[in-house]
Amino acid sequence: MTGEIEFDEMLDVSSLKGVGDVTAKKLREAGINTIQDLMLYSPIYISELTGIPVERAEKLVLQAYERLKDLGLAPPDFASASDIMERRKARKYITTGSHNLDELLKGGVATQAVTEFYGEFGSGKTQICHTLAVNVQLPEEQGGLGKGAIYIDTENTFSPDRITEIAYHRGLDPNEVLKRIIVGTPYNTVILLNMVKKLPELIKKYDVGFIAIDSAVGPFRAEYLGRGRLSERQQLLNRFMHDLVRIAEVYDVAVVITNQVQERPDVIFGDPTKPIGGHVVAHAVTYRIYLKKSKRPNLRIASIIDSPEHPPGEAVFAITEKGVTDPED
Numbered sequence: 001m002t003g004e005i006e007f008d009e010m011l012d013v014s015s016l017k018g019v020g021d022v023t024a025k026k027l028r029e030a031g032i033n034t035i036q037d038l039m040l041y042s043p044i045y046i047s048e049l050t051g052i053p054v055e056r057a058e059k060l061v062l063q064a065y066e067r068l069k070d071l072g073l074a075p076p077d078f079a080s081a082s083d084i085m086e087r088r089k090a091r092k093y094i095t096t097g098s099h100n101l102d103e104l105l106k107g108g109v110a111t112q113a114v115t116e117f118y119g120e121f122g123s124g125k126t127q128i129c130h131t132l133a134v135n136v137q138l139p140e141e142q143g144g145l146g147k148g149a150i151y152i153d154t155e156n157t158f159s160p161d162r163i164t165e166i167a168y169h170r171g172l173d174p175n176e177v178l179k180r181i182i183v184g185t186p187y188n189t190v191i192l193l194n195m196v197k198k199l200p201e202l203i204k205k206y207d208v209g210f211i212a213i214d215s216a217v218g219p220f221r222a223e224y225l226g227r228g229r230l231s232e233r234q235q236l237l238n239r240f241m242h243d244l245v246r247i248a249e250v251y252d253v254a255v256v257i258t259n260q261v262q263e264r265p266d267v268i269f270g271d272p273t274k275p276i277g278g279h280v281v282a283h284a285v286t287y288r289i290y291l292k293k294s295k296r297p298n299l300r301i302a303s304i305i306d307s308p309e310h311p312p313g314e315a316v317f318a319i320t321e322k323g324v325t326d327p328e329d
């Protein structure tokens, strides 16, 4: 209709009060195109990225937040418990491929959340990521979202052959499935952090519903060695984790990160069942799942750790040519 602002224009940074051509250009150069993108960063960080004074960045963030609430794209500041329940219901779930594991997770891997799978080598973390990258593409009635995936592969273990096999055994066209998985291979944490900044654009461009980061914590541990660099590492890890949480919430995608356990015999107090990353990772992730091997070579045991929404429990799943499945499936 003439004279009315289109929905997309309401989401563009240039539609905010006080954003002229120059400010809009600065924001765009920093990868901030929409008011949703503005919600990803703190005003201090926006100021660092763009050169806009912090006070102005603060005003822009607040204005963007009000706009998102008006448009129904952000929850109100205060809400009744029943409204919160409604928003939770809007959460969608991607099937892991195993009913047992889905049940443990109350439906599968959730959008608007960061789910961490951690465990020792060979416990199935990479296989879960591969299976989810295929399953997200299934239609909703089959446990998918009918959307694409982004796979950030920090360990060089992403395998198109394995995707082909899993897709084939689930009745999907492997070539179509491969086309809808966008793979990033960062060589170091600087590139990894930079890739995270590009995620919003990629999510929109490729209609993405699932993001895997395999492994997420490993690169930080590898690069920031020793006690002397611990606080620097934790600071970066903190920003990384918070960016992921915001992206999951703002863009309604399911984010899965993988992590290893502290299995260093030289560290006396290293608990072999504890994930790496300390409080920073523990506080940021929405759900943590601990994976263990079992006596049967293709079976794995998953336990949910410290979840406010899930009773403690375990699930047994299998890894086969189909990817993740139930035992005897």
Ligand code: GTP
Pocket: 119, 120, 121, 122, 123, 124, 125, 126, 127, 128, 162, 260, 297, 298, 319, 320, 321
């Ligand atoms: P790290 O990355 O080393 O910490 O381990 P991870 O937890 O990522 O282990 P991953 O997911 O790679 O699981 C490895 C296990 O999955 C292997 O030990 C195999 O048992 C199984 N597996 C891997 N690839 C295949 C496959 O193509 N077919 C089948 N049937 N099983 C596989």
Ligand code: MG
Pocket: 125, 126, 127, 155, 157, 214
């Ligand atoms: Mg792996």
